[in-house]
Amino acid sequence: xxxxxxxxxxxxxxxxxxxxxxxxxxxxxxxxxxxxxxxxxxxxxxxxxxxxxxxxxxxxxxxxxxxxxxxxxxxxxxxxx
Amino acid sequence: xxxxxxxxxxxxxxxxxxxxxxxxxxxxxxxxxxxxxxxxxxxxxxxxxxxxxxxxxxxxxxxxxxxxxxxxxxxxxxxxxxxxxxxxxxxxxxxxxxxxxxxxxxxxxxxxxxxxxxxxxxxxxxxxxxxxxxxxxxxxxxxxxxxxxxxxxxxxxxxxxxxxxxxxxxxxxxxxxxxxxxxxxxxxxxxxxxxxxxxxxxxxxxxxxxxxxxxxxxxxxxxxxxxxxxxxxxxxxxxxxxxxxxxxxxxxxxxxxxxxxxxxxxxxxxxxxxxxxxxxxxxxxxxxxxxxxxxxxxxxxxxxxxxxxxxxxxxxxxxxxxxxxxxxxxxxxxxxxxxxxxxxxxxxxxxxxxxxxxxxxxxxxxxxxxxxxxxxxxxxxxxxxxxxxxxxxxxxxxxxxxxxxxxxxxxxxxxxxxxxxxxxxxxxxxxxxxxxxxxxxxxxxxxxxxxxxxxxxxxxxxxxxxxxxxxxxxxxxxxxxxxxxxxxxxxxxxxxxxxxxxxxxxxxxxxxxxxxxxxxxxxxxxxxxxxxxxxxxxxxxxxxxxxxxxxxxxxxxxxxxxxxxxxxxxxxxxxxxxxxxxxxxxx
Numbered sequence: 001x002x003x004x005x006x007x008x009x010x011x012x013x014x015x016x017x018x019x020x021x022x023x024x025x026x027x028x029x030x031x032x033x034x035x036x037x038x039x040x041x042x043x044x045x046x047x048x049x050x051x052x053x054x055x056x057x058x059x060x061x062x063x064x065x066x067x068x069x070x071x072x073x074x075x076x077x078x079x080x081x
Numbered sequence: 082x083x084x085x086x087x088x089x090x091x092x093x094x095x096x097x098x099x100x101x102x103x104x105x106x107x108x109x110x111x112x113x114x115x116x117x118x119x120x121x122x123x124x125x126x127x128x129x130x131x132x133x134x135x136x137x138x139x140x141x142x143x144x145x146x147x148x149x150x151x152x153x154x155x156x157x158x159x160x161x162x163x164x165x166x167x168x169x170x171x172x173x174x175x176x177x178x179x180x181x182x183x184x185x186x187x188x189x190x191x192x193x194x195x196x197x198x199x200x201x202x203x204x205x206x207x208x209x210x211x212x213x214x215x216x217x218x219x220x221x222x223x224x225x226x227x228x229x230x231x232x233x234x235x236x237x238x239x240x241x242x243x244x245x246x247x248x249x250x251x252x253x254x255x256x257x258x259x260x261x262x263x264x265x266x267x268x269x270x271x272x273x274x275x276x277x278x279x280x281x282x283x284x285x286x287x288x289x290x291x292x293x294x295x296x297x298x299x300x301x302x303x304x305x306x307x308x309x310x311x312x313x314x315x316x317x318x319x320x321x322x323x324x325x326x327x328x329x330x331x332x333x334x335x336x337x338x339x340x341x342x343x344x345x346x347x348x349x350x351x352x353x354x355x356x357x358x359x360x361x362x363x364x365x366x367x368x369x370x371x372x373x374x375x376x377x378x379x380x381x382x383x384x385x386x387x388x389x390x391x392x393x394x395x396x397x398x399x400x401x402x403x404x405x406x407x408x409x410x411x412x413x414x415x416x417x418x419x420x421x422x423x424x425x426x427x428x429x430x431x432x433x434x435x436x437x438x439x440x441x442x443x444x445x446x447x448x449x450x451x452x453x454x455x456x457x458x459x460x461x462x463x464x465x466x467x468x469x470x471x472x473x474x475x476x477x478x479x480x481x482x483x484x485x486x487x488x489x490x491x492x493x494x495x496x497x498x499x500x501x502x503x504x505x506x507x508x509x510x511x512x513x514x515x516x517x518x519x520x521x522x523x524x525x526x527x528x529x530x531x532x533x534x535x536x537x538x539x540x541x542x543x544x545x546x547x548x549x550x551x552x553x554x555x556x557x558x559x560x561x562x563x564x565x566x567x568x569x570x571x572x573x574x575x576x577x578x579x580x581x582x583x584x585x586x587x588x589x590x591x592x593x594x595x596x597x598x599x600x601x602x603x604x605x606x607x608x609x610x611x612x613x614x615x616x617x618x619x620x621x622x623x624x625x626x627x628x629x630x631x632x633x634x635x636x637x638x639x640x641x642x643x644x645x646x647x648x649x650x651x652x653x654x655x656x657x658x659x660x661x662x663x664x665x666x667x668x
Contacts, residue, residue, distance in 0.1 A: 007585070007586060009585070009586035009587070009588055010586045012586075012588055013120075013244065013266060013586060013588050014121075016119075016120050016296075016297055016298055017120070017124050017128075017296060017298075018120075018123075018124045018125050018126045018127065018128035018129050018227075018296055018298070019126075019128060019129045019296055020129070020293070020294060020295060020296045020297070020330070020331060020332055021332055021413070021416075021417065022296075023296055023297045024330060024417065025416065052123060052224070052228070053124055053128045053129075053224065054128065054221050054224040060416065061409060061412045061413070061416075062412050079415075079416055081416065081419070
């Protein structure tokens with residue numbers, strides 16, 4: 001594990017959200033995709049976890065498309081499950 | 082190990098709409114307020130409430146609080162307390178204005194007034210024409226409210242303990258609540274928070290069922306803490322289920338899908354609702370549709386490798402209608418069920434959505450319980466508000482738009498009453514060290530090592546048992562089996578062991594504590610449901626199909642000690658107006 005990324009245990013707790021949809025999407029992402037990401041992308045995911053639930057659900061449901069291409073890629077992975 | 086202690090005037094456990102609205106009142110009155118939340122406050126489940134807040138503002142159609150009150154009493158199937166309902170419907174109006182002043186961006190009419198949307202169950206003139214009563218901030222009302230209240234608290238310097246898990250209340254020998262033992266999840270360190278008044282605002286408990294629309298955080302922690310402190314839970318048999326949640330996950334598939342012409346099929350492709358409700362078919366009432374789905378599964382006509390769900394067919398509506406009239410359903414189905422409803426049906430099963438019951442309180446948010454001299458004696462220093470509480474304004478069933486209203490009105494009322502309580506009780510009571518040790522033992526128990534059952538296997542068994550035996554299919558036989566199963570599972574808890582005994586972010590330990598909470602609450606649901614031998618509101622029994630006002634117009638109370646059920650009268654007398662007597666609930 002890279003020293004600059006938080007522990008998986010901490011991230012797992014921060015994937016607990018106010019909406020059931022996000023619980024599933026973020027938890028699945030953490031388990032299935034996060035370990036395969038570059039450190040830069042892992043850090044971006046950590047940053048995304050600080051965003052509001054409403055923005056995250058809008059991204060995941062496709063109501064809003066992130067302007068940042070790197071975030072778009074991560075959201076695409078979330079939607080794929 | 083020395084225990085760190087902190088002192089506050091008021092301790093609020095839970096940072097959703099109820100907790101934050103109470104905290105706003107207190108912090109603005111210069112009380113020292115601590116808010117404990119197991120997740121970051123704006124990740125509370127209030128954020129998921131899309132609908133809106135009911136208030137008789139009469140901005141779109143004629144309205145007044147008395148009509149709102151009538152609708153709420155009727156919606157409650159006459160089990161709601163009419164004094165509390167009158168209070169809520171009157172207070173709805175200033176509550177919405179308070180939120181507006183706090184910065185909630187309500188949707189507007191062209192004349193600048195707050196827009197109000199029509200919803201089912203809303204009427205003008207006591208059951209007449211449709212009313213328009215729901216104030217909303219687009220489709221993200223809960224999010225807007227939660228963020229506005231959080232900002233108000235940051236401004237007022239409320240002290241937040243984010244990512245702290247509440248273990249148990251501390252009670253003295255006289256029954257007064259002295260605060261709570263909490264756990265810092267990041268470090269694994271316990272912390273004793275002493276408070277003159279403690280408010281439980283921990284939200285609902287949908288996670289007790291295998292299929293639920295509630296977020297993973299909704300494990301009913303405050304309700305279970307109240308039970309362990311000797312307080313009963315009231316009307317826990319009343320749980321709202323939606324017929325169509327995504328199977329195995331629980332997210333709601335709106336009833337609008339069936340309204341647009343979608344229909345349910347079993348593994349043989351049969352449109353089975355034609356057998357259960359030949360006229361209304363898929364548009365029959367929620368309990369009829371839910372029970373039909375469960376019957377299909379029980380009788381071997383379920384779909385999937387385990388035959389544990391049915392299908393909702395919409396592809397015949399065409400891509401155009403699905404995209405235009407049912408926005409979100411396609412994405413939801415693709416992401417969470419792995420199917421595109423344009424070409425494949427959606428796997429569905431009834432999903433647990435909202436609990437009407439909870440910790441009994443009066444309209445000031447004070448927790449009330451039978452102690453010695455009557456059914457409603459105040460527990461000194463203990464308050465509850467929001468979905469974890471039962472005032473009772475929803476009675477046997479909740480109207481859309483009344484849940485956000487409940488948490489806001491009674492969160493505010495509790496905050497205001499605590500201010501009064503603090504003036505009358507300016508000093509901390511002496512700490513009860515035995516109570517602290519008892520709470521600590523709940524935590525240290527998880528240090529036991531060795532072979533044992535896993536949290537996950539017991540949790541899965543428990544949630545399945547609740548779904549099978551206390552869900553939508555409620556006969557004497559099924560629920561009696563459920564009581565025995567939950568009792569067995571409760572015994573098994575002693576054999577559960579953790580494999581991770583680390584301190585830092587040990588989420589396995591938190592999940593173990595949540596499991597204990599859920600099992601405690603599960604027993605209250607299945608026992609209360611077994612006891613109530615009638616159908617009323619959301620509690621629907623095929624073996625007692627009618628509402629029975631002669632014998633059952635009363636609240637149930639479940640006490641953990643001895644798994645005892647007791648009852649108390651419904652408050653049928655409002656504060657200032659005439660009683661609405663029970664009538665058949667026809668819409």
